[in-house]
Amino acid sequence: MIISSETFSFLSIMSVFVTMAALLLLLMVISFEKQISDLSHEKREMELTNSLQQSTYMQLNQQIHPHFLFNTISLLIGLARLNRLDTLIKSLESLSLLLKFKYQNKDPLIPLHSEIEYTKSYLRIQGLRFSNRLTIEWSIDASTLDYLIPPYLIQTLTENAFKHGLEKKVGQLLLQLETKNENDHFSITITDNGLGFEHLSLEKAMENGHGLLNLKQRLDLLFTNSLMELVKGRSGETSIRIQIPKSH
Template identity: 50%
Template structure:
């Protein structure tokens, strides 16, 4: 049976274009699979980067400065030599609370109220160390007590004030801590009347030491928007101010 001209034409067209259509379809499928593989790889990279950041963040959280521990041990030795047992017990209790918190807290964020209580253990030791020379003013707004923040943040700021500002200053020492709500952000301010920052710039300070660079890096890992500001006081000393989003227990910004 002979094919008609029209049927033969259709057969030829199909014979020519069918492989082409198949080849195009195969290319589309391969391209789609490649895109899926690319998206999967990209997702894996994002997840890996996130895990690395979380690991880095937790390592930063667990950093402990030996400076304070050495000073506290020397204080305890001095009290023991002077047979001031009651005061020695107070220092040991405060240090025990300090270390217990330091090594038990694993959460990336904790309530400000908890961090505040932990910081006071540190301050209690410093009060015993400097006795009547040290005056501490604490002011926490009830509006921010339940706000979440990185652990050891306030304590690190206070430790920085002592290490770089107050320890080597003769005479009366003043430390002021304040936490309040500022334009829907949590504002933490630590002020001292220590030796000040001299001619150092903000960048100079972040390139030296461990405390403030540690805080800066943790804030960068946690928040899209946060700030840490360092300014000298006219009367002598330093003011450090941190702004970070107010986050509730359900980790939602308010």
């Protein structure tokens, strides 16, 4: 069979096109497989990162400051020696509720109202420590009660207020707890009239073990746009303000 030069040229050109098309298709398949592989790798990395973040977050959550436990145990021993059984029982009940919540809660976020109830158990113990020297003022916006926050956030701030401010002060002690609705965020502010922080910035306060680094790390793991700030009032009071995006 004799093939004309035109047919031969056409077949040659077609063979080149087919070969090029096959190579192009092969390259597309290889590129697609690589994209799938990269996506799978990214997914595994994200899963590992999320798992590590969750592990880190829960570890931070479960930390409880020994300073508070030491003071509480000293309080209980003192009440026992004075034979103040009613007060001793109330203290043990509050400590039991505090520890139960601390070690049973595994959620990364909880409603604000749950955190307030938990903090009240903590403050009952502090109230027994300082008796009529301590005044606690609550200013809670009811519309914020169902918003989600990291567990132990308020308790951490109040514990910090006692350790670095109120325990050092002679005379009357004041602790104020306030929440506010603020557009797409809400805020939590803890103010005390103690002697803590002096002229420290928030960064220095975190470096000096003021109980805030743990909280800042947890907020950073959960939110991309939270805010923590330290404000020193004209009358010497210290405020820590946390701003958190609203979520239910």
